[in-house]
Amino acid sequence: xxxxxxxxxxxxxxxxxxxxxxxxxxxxxxxxxxxxxxxxxxxxxxxxxxxxxxxxxxxxxxxxxxxxxxxxxxxxxxxxxxxxxxxxxxxxxxxxxxxxxxxxxxxxxxxxxxxxxxxxxxxxxxxxxxxxxxxxxxxxxxxxxxxxxxxxxxxxxxxxxxxxxxxxxxxxxxxxxxxxxxxxxxxxxxxxxxxxxxxxxxxxxxxxxxxxxxxxxxxxxxxxxxxxxxxxxxxxxxxxxxxxxxxxxxxxxxxxxxxxxxxxxxxxxxxxxxxxxxxxxxxxxxxxxxxxxxxxxxxxxxxxxxxxxxxxxxxxxxxxxxxxxxxxxxxxxxxxxxxxxxxxxxxxxxxxxxxxxxxxxxxxxxxxxxxxxxxxxxxxxxxxxxxxxxxxxxxxxxxxxxxxxxxxxxxxxxxxxxxxxxxxxxxxxxxxxxxxxxxxx
Amino acid sequence: xxxxxxxxxxxxxxxxxxxxxxxxxxxxxxxxxxxxxxxxxxxxxxxxxxxxxxxxxxxxxxxxxxxxxxxxxxxxxxxxxxxxxxxxxxxxxxxxxxxxxxxxxxxxxxxxxxxxxxxxxxxxxxxxxxxxxxxxxxxxxxxxxxxxxxxxxxxxxxxxxxxxxxxxxxxxxxxxxxxxxxxxxxxxxxxxxxxxxxxxxxxxxxxxxxxxxxxxxxxxxxxxxxxxxxxxxxxxxxxxxxxxxxxxxxxxxxxxxxxxxxxxxxxxxxxxxxxxxxxxxxxxxxxxxxxxxxxxxxxxxxxxxxxxxxxxxxx
Numbered sequence: 001x002x003x004x005x006x007x008x009x010x011x012x013x014x015x016x017x018x019x020x021x022x023x024x025x026x027x028x029x030x031x032x033x034x035x036x037x038x039x040x041x042x043x044x045x046x047x048x049x050x051x052x053x054x055x056x057x058x059x060x061x062x063x064x065x066x067x068x069x070x071x072x073x074x075x076x077x078x079x080x081x082x083x084x085x086x087x088x089x090x091x092x093x094x095x096x097x098x099x100x101x102x103x104x105x106x107x108x109x110x111x112x113x114x115x116x117x118x119x120x121x122x123x124x125x126x127x128x129x130x131x132x133x134x135x136x137x138x139x140x141x142x143x144x145x146x147x148x149x150x151x152x153x154x155x156x157x158x159x160x161x162x163x164x165x166x167x168x169x170x171x172x173x174x175x176x177x178x179x180x181x182x183x184x185x186x187x188x189x190x191x192x193x194x195x196x197x198x199x200x201x202x203x204x205x206x207x208x209x210x211x212x213x214x215x216x217x218x219x220x221x222x223x224x225x226x227x228x229x230x231x232x233x234x235x236x237x238x239x240x241x242x243x244x245x246x247x248x249x250x251x252x253x254x255x256x257x258x259x260x261x262x263x264x265x266x267x268x269x270x271x272x273x274x275x276x277x278x279x280x281x282x283x284x285x286x287x288x289x290x291x292x293x294x295x296x297x298x299x300x301x302x303x304x305x306x307x308x309x310x311x312x313x314x315x316x317x318x319x320x321x322x323x324x325x326x327x328x329x330x331x332x333x334x335x336x337x338x339x340x341x342x343x344x345x346x347x348x349x350x351x352x353x354x355x356x357x358x359x360x361x362x363x364x365x366x367x368x369x370x371x372x373x374x375x376x377x378x379x380x381x382x383x384x385x386x387x388x389x390x391x392x393x394x395x396x397x398x399x400x401x402x403x404x405x406x407x408x409x410x411x412x413x414x415x416x417x418x419x420x421x422x423x424x425x426x427x428x429x430x431x432x433x434x435x436x437x438x439x440x441x
Numbered sequence: 442x443x444x445x446x447x448x449x450x451x452x453x454x455x456x457x458x459x460x461x462x463x464x465x466x467x468x469x470x471x472x473x474x475x476x477x478x479x480x481x482x483x484x485x486x487x488x489x490x491x492x493x494x495x496x497x498x499x500x501x502x503x504x505x506x507x508x509x510x511x512x513x514x515x516x517x518x519x520x521x522x523x524x525x526x527x528x529x530x531x532x533x534x535x536x537x538x539x540x541x542x543x544x545x546x547x548x549x550x551x552x553x554x555x556x557x558x559x560x561x562x563x564x565x566x567x568x569x570x571x572x573x574x575x576x577x578x579x580x581x582x583x584x585x586x587x588x589x590x591x592x593x594x595x596x597x598x599x600x601x602x603x604x605x606x607x608x609x610x611x612x613x614x615x616x617x618x619x620x621x622x623x624x625x626x627x628x629x630x631x632x633x634x635x636x637x638x639x640x641x642x643x644x645x646x647x648x649x650x651x652x653x654x655x656x657x658x659x660x661x662x663x664x665x666x667x668x669x670x671x672x673x674x675x676x677x678x679x680x681x682x683x684x685x686x687x688x689x690x691x692x693x694x695x696x697x698x699x700x701x702x703x704x705x706x707x708x709x710x711x712x713x714x715x716x717x718x719x720x721x722x723x724x725x726x727x728x729x730x731x732x733x734x735x736x737x738x739x740x741x742x743x744x745x746x747x748x749x750x751x752x753x754x755x756x
């Protein structure tokens with residue numbers, strides 16, 4: 001009897017302790033833009049990122065700013081482990097001051113109360129005009145007086161294609177999705193595939209939906225509206241379902257040797273991808289140097305100019321940073337100064353989120369691998385066509401995993417891409433409810 | 442020190458006979474109490490820090506639920522009783538993964554242990570030459586880390602990159618129908634040598650006199666293997682079976698690696714992968730509840746298997 005009573009007292013004590021800490025942390029919540037004042041003395045900041053060569057870029061800052069020294073920690077890419085580390089570090093109260101967070105993961109960090117609102121820091125709100133519209137919406141969530149990160153890079157999409165193969169076969173470069181499908185049939189007859197359907201790149205698929213003016217999430221009403229199965233989304237799904245069913249696309253897992261091999265041997269002819277994909281092709285398919293070219297994405301309506309976006313990151317100030325002012329100044333320098341943007345482009349091919357950055361000299365020249373085509377002109381044009389109102393959900397890691405599981409079943413011969421989106425929709429709603437995140441029914 | 446002296450006094454004049462033996466044993470134990478505690482301390486501290494504490498924390502986490510206000514309200518963890526466990530039991534994906542590894546275990550564990558037993562008996566047979574070489578050869582796969590083994594087999598299975606494309610382009614070992622058994626093959630390849638070694642060392646401890654007696658009675662090598670060796674190594678086989686059951690329920694590395702070779706392995710293919718995926722959401726409370734359920738299931742199954750085999754042995 002005694003033991004049981006003391007146990008229940010213990011449990012009660014624990015529960016109230018948690019409730020108390022909960023209250024305490026919500027009290028210091030991130031609702032209002034906090035005061036943001038410079039520190040009195042020298043400041044040391046930590047910054048976690050997975051951009052190759054980022055330390056060289058940060059060295060430029062450290063050399064010019066002896067009083068704000070930034071230490072870089074590198075890790076695996078976000079969904080590959082860094083986000084998990086961030087969440088754990090935020091819970092433990094020892095997160096780095098700054099972290100690289102992709103746009104699609106920002107709502108998750110916001111919902112988990114992992115970001116500092118840096119709108120109150122000098123120069124932050126003023127910088128809005130420098131950024132491409134849609135990227136600014138990603139870091140503010142459409143809220144007034146709120147900025148949760150500084151946009152870093154973007155991934156406007158276009159079509160990489162094997163110019164030589166299209167010319168040899170006498171197939172016109174497709175400008176609409178209808179022509180793309182017709183070209184796929186012709187290419188299949190020649191023994192090739194027009195492209196590959198990547199099971200795990202659900203964010204790629206989202207980029208296609210984005211191009212079609214589709215939305216997967218909307219938080220503007222105060223609760224989350226999950227619309228993976230909207231008409232625009234299902235139209236894209238049906239289209240690719242047709243290509244898969246007719247065996248017009250290859251189905252190897254992306255980012256593997258087998259996938260590189262398909263491009264390197266000329267078995268796959270096109271890749272609808274983001275600007276950073278230029279590097280993936282040149283490193284994955286080195287034997288095809290000079291054979292590639294870039295054209296705008298195929299369109300749903302003839303003469304259209306819509307473009308999707310795949311990827312892109314922000315530099316966010318993580319919860320608990322003692323020096324949000326200095327962190328914000330560093331993030332602004334990193335993502336707006338010509339010097340840093342050029343260094344990031346040279347080190348890792350990052351494509352800036354600022355409008356001025358797109359016309360940096362580093363993006364002006366022709367690229368040898370693409371037959372000296374000035375490919376960045378195509379992406380700069382696409383960048384201006386990206387719908388500004390696309391919203392990511394608060395549990396994208398889960399949404400991606402569940403939709404990818406469904407896509408995997410389709411490639412294994414069961415179900416359709418539409419079914420996969422329906423299941424993804426249901427599981428996402430369940431995941432939101434499990435965390436008490438309000439959902440529009 | 443006082444304790445030792447106190448017990449030492451009555452032990453001295455105790456009458457000789459059967460009663461004195463337990464008394465002497467008790468005195469010896471008490472005498473080294475501090476030494477025993479001292480030597481147990483490193484284990485005890487590490488065991489508490491890295492075993493009991495994490496388990497306790499996982500159980501604690503599994504009893505919490507998250508509450509929040511509004512679209513971006515900060516999460517607040519509150520005591521939720523068994524809410525997360527209700528979620529676990531309603532989670533079809535999780536139970537599908539449990540069913541998958543159970544099917545895997547029912548087939549793979551007997552096959553692997555059967556092969557391990559046969560190999561051990563062959564090594565132990567006086568008729569086989571080159572034992573040292575074979576013993577090492579069978580054991581070498583275990584020295585290959587599981588992840589490396591999975592990557593290697595992934596390439597061997599791959600339809601376009603395999604050295605055996607003539608076979609793999611016709612039979613897709615990575616298709617949804619086959620992938621579970623392709624993984625079973627990798628696991629068997631890695632662990633068969635390890636289990637063989639446990640059984641083999643148990644065979645080596647059988648006294649030679651027993652074989653001598655059997656031979657005098659006219660038993661053949663086959664009869665010796667079936668009637669003497671196998672019954673005597675049953676405890677070793679039970680041990681390897683329990684290790685294998687635990688290993689099966691905790692399968693994660695091989696299927697995780699296979700995800701980069703095929704679309705057939707989902708993000709929650711095995712229970713541990715489901716836990717990992719859930720913790721990445723991040724929904725640590727549900728993931729903790731899943732881990733606790735999985736740990737209990739593993740414990741119950743291992744214990745049930747042990748009880749079952751013991752009863753059989755006694756019958």
